Amino acid sequence: MDELKEKAWRNDAAAKVTGRVRFTDDIKLPGLLHAVPVYGDYVHARIVAVDTAAATKSRGVVRVITARDVPGSNRCGQILKDLHVLADDKIRYHGDVAAVVVAETRAQAIAAGRRVRVRAEPLPELLDPEAALAPGAPLVHEERGANLIHRHVIRKGDTTRGFAESAHIVEQEFRTPFVEHAYLEPEAAICRVRDDGVLEVRGSMQHPYSTRRFVAEFLGLPLARVEIVGTPMGGGFGGKDDTAALVCARTALAAWLTGRPVKMTYEREWSMRESYKRHPYRMRYRMGVGADGLIRAVECRIVADGGAYCSTSPWVTWRSTVQCCGPYVVPHVEGEVLSVYTNHVFTGAMRGFGSPQVNFAVEQLVEMAAAAAGLSGVEFRRRNMVRQGSTTVTGQVLEGHAVSLSEVFERVLAESGYEDKLRRSSHGQGEDDYYGIGLAMSYRGVSLGAEGTDFCAAVVSVQFDGSVILEAGIHENGQGAESAMILLLAEELGVDRDHIVYRRPSTSAVPDSGTTVASRATIMGGGAVSRAAAAVRLQMAGAVVADLGCRPEEVRFAGSRLTAPGGRDVGFAEAAQRLYRDQKYPYALGVFPAPRVDWDESCGQGRAYFTWVYGCQAVELSVNKRTGRIRLLNAWAAHDVGRAVNWAALLGQFYGGMAMGAGYGLFEEVAMTGGRLRSLNFDTYRIPRSTDMPEMTAIVLENRDPLSPSGAKSIGEPANELMAPAIANAYFHATGRRRCQLPIGGEK
């Protein structure tokens, strides 16, 4: 680890820095055909016909595919099977794909795509979730009977009593926009039918197992006949789950129907038009505070625009429900979080997964409540924050791990010089540009929690010469998951990291391990690696204990040697060879099932997550008085990551998360008119540039988590969920004005 602080290491760095790494669109196959999607220019319409005659006759076209050609089920989805892989009865948003054109060249496919005619009868467009909930509103999915996707509730204590006990009550509405993931690599897939009858899929996706389900159901094939082969991916951030799987499914069908390999690579405009976004939230909050400065009650009603399809809306809004009051002790809570169908682009997973929205609200609300109670935001947080043994708003007692919120908070205060800078903040006064500092903090449930079944597998196979192959059901999204697992395994087996090869996972080789989302790669994948390594250690130790004169569990693995307590030792490769000679393999499948959680859906109470991470971020900014332009000057982040596995990669998650959070706070917003996106590329959707970002300071806290076999927890999402509210608070301290709607930056 100390060495890794000096010099970063990643298993894929050399291939990436030389351009040798092959992303999906970089792969070529003999006889390759090219496919492109065709959209109908409707927001909500009943399809009359998809006329493919002219396109089919176009030069170079091999096949034009519509819903009629689907051999299996055209409906898929991780929660509700309401996603139409190819539009059949209706178009429900402007990005619905009506046909796929397959041609000898990409140019021919694009040209022919313009000749596909989608004829449809327009239907009333539902573009406001509140209106979509009104009785008698037209339905996006008639068979569902309502536009409500899901409603979560949370009820704790008695809010009537809580507000009666309150000396101060604050109320506020907050709004957040649609946000684009903006991974630099647009969606792509390349598929072929192998001579063993298996449909092989490579693509830019972060959920190989759900992609396999989508493809298999779409084609009517058993899971075993679809193999998703891990392929380097140019960023995901939660966005390469459902849409990416749909791109793979359509490409797979094209390969299946033509008998030739097919590639489909998205243009940025198609990607932005079709791919799901982060949910826009409308949040109404009411908070009551006693004369002692303690929060007595919170009421909230949150409505999320789910867009045309369910996707992961129920899970995203569940996390919002669990974390709806921020990391504070609140005795009386009543809230509901609704997700609603509209004819907007659908919304789903994005880094943070329901927390960036509620954090934006709550971290401003507590400062408003503090002001009402005559306290500073710092003092108010100290009085109300969760601590060791606190009970959360869902009734979970925070125990069994270090509840380090106070620690991260105090570290940020100290390192940023927060209280001094707060005193120097403009508060809307002064001649020069406004200046301010602000902060935000959170707790975050780790991994999936009570969202779903959560377990993960890894295979460790030691070869005859002592080299090691590692395979895990965790996908490399670019964050360095492979490297983290190699480093963990190197430590567990006491071998050099360069002796370990991470085999890119195939869904045919590693059992279904779920999706690489929810910041679960290190804790879940690392857990499975640790379990596999423990099994392999016992196997290898068993082969040499006769010589070493000790019990297998006493053998220490370090320096590529197996050493007994007395000092006698055997080389790692030698131990492997002895095992092979005994007709045994140094090989193990490690499985890490997440510790049990429980949840009562009827009242929103339960042990939601098996462990939690704690974080705090602060930002210093200036606001130009004339133009309103916000400039970030400095930023600090403190997160308790359990344990740092790969130092530079960890810092990269801090910085990258903060940058994405800064974009969310300052200017990111998918612009739309009447359900049609106006933001279709980087000229109309701005993400942070280097010059938008300040110097960032990362403060790493390591309280090893007893429930994580490796001790490590999560960082990808925690780092992303705090910058927007910190900016909003700094903006308030600078200008004296509350901004309750994101994005808050920009000229005005």
Added chain:
Amino acid sequence: MKTTAPSTAAGAPGFARGSTSAAKARPLTLIVNGRRLRITARNRHKNLLTFLREDLDLTGAKRGCGIGLCGACTVLADKRPLRTCRIFVAAVLGRSLTTIEGLAAPNGGLHPLQQAFIDAGAIQCGYCTPGMVLTAHAFLLKHPEPSRAEARRAISANLCRCTGYQQIIDSILAAAPHYRKKE
């Protein structure tokens, strides 16, 4: 599925030996990673990025936006950054292009700037990396003693969604001493 073997410029089809000085005299050629390439009439009207990626199999340059904004398609033309996604091959005839595949030494040894990117942890998904490295390289050739703010500005037209740019800036500063010595 077998991928096409990563080819170097030397291994790509259509290359003939030549020297930079002859470029002006023979405007129907293009030098890519030090090798002179004869450009057919058909290829002159191809999109430069497509030509590099599809015809030469130099896939290090990426298509990120297709409108010249994100910088993932950046190569160097006579040591200056050039966006390849919106121009035709004809626009660069007679010039000398360096793609990311041409930055490492012929024996495959990493360029000091590439090593600095690795050592500083400046690489995550890697999609922006080739364009980022080449942009930084062109900058350091002209400004071998940059301040941190200058290094930050130098990459302001290249988008990265993973890193927050901080470790990329670290790597540019770490590599700078090498540019003070030579190049």
